[in-house]
Amino acid sequence: MTQPTDPADRHGEANSILGTAGVSRDRLDSADSERASRAWWDADAADYHRTHGEFLGVDSAAGEFVWCPEGLHEGDVRLLGDVAGRDVLEVGCGSAPCARWLAGQGARAVGLDLSMGMLTRG
Numbered sequence: 001m002t003q004p005t006d007p008a009d010r011h012g013e014a015n016s017i018l019g020t021a022g023v024s025r026d027r028l029d030s031a032d033s034e035r036a037s038r039a040w041w042d043a044d045a046a047d048y049h050r051t052h053g054e055f056l057g058v059d060s061a062a063g064e065f066v067w068c069p070e071g072l073h074e075g076d077v078r079l080l081g082d083v084a085g086r087d088v089l090e091v092g093c094g095s096a097p098c099a100r101w102l103a104g105q106g107a108r109a110v111g112l113d114l115s116m117g118m119l120t121r122g
């Protein structure tokens with residue numbers, strides 16, 4: 001499994017849609033935070049999958065469960081133990097490769113995400 005590439009234009013589409021040009025700090029309430037996350041992930045969904053889709057196994061029929069950028073795979077490390085027959089809620093499932101992998105292991109997996117762009121890719 002190879003690491004995702006990190007080209008300079010990695011977030012080009014989202015930056016262009018949202019007009020983002022840099023980093024700033026501000027106090028946000030929960031509703032602002034949700035709105036900002038949704039706007040970002042909707043705008044970045046295509047680029048995210050272009051740069052991370054293969055690494056995350058998004059198009060694998062059985063799904064994949066990759067924990068982190070180091071490529072730690074649940075199928076190798078079994079941090080969750082035996083998931084067969086368990087109810088699993090994945091918050092922030094994106095296009096749901098982990099939830100699909102869990103379902104393939106016999107779990108009753110439910111994925112939840114606030115970005116329609118990410119869910120649509122799934």
Ligand SMILES: C[S@@+](CC[C@H](N)C(=O)[O-])C[C@H]1O[C@@H](n2cnc3c(N)ncnc32)[C@H](O)[C@@H]1O
Nearest residue numbers: 037041056091092093094095112113114115118
């Ligand atoms: C880095 S992606 C990870 C996607 C997926 N878990 C994977 O491993 O491929 C983070 C996801 O979290 C979602 N997210 C961020 N904040 C969230 C929130 N408050 N509630 C639900 N989903 C959220 C984003 O929309 C995005 O799809």
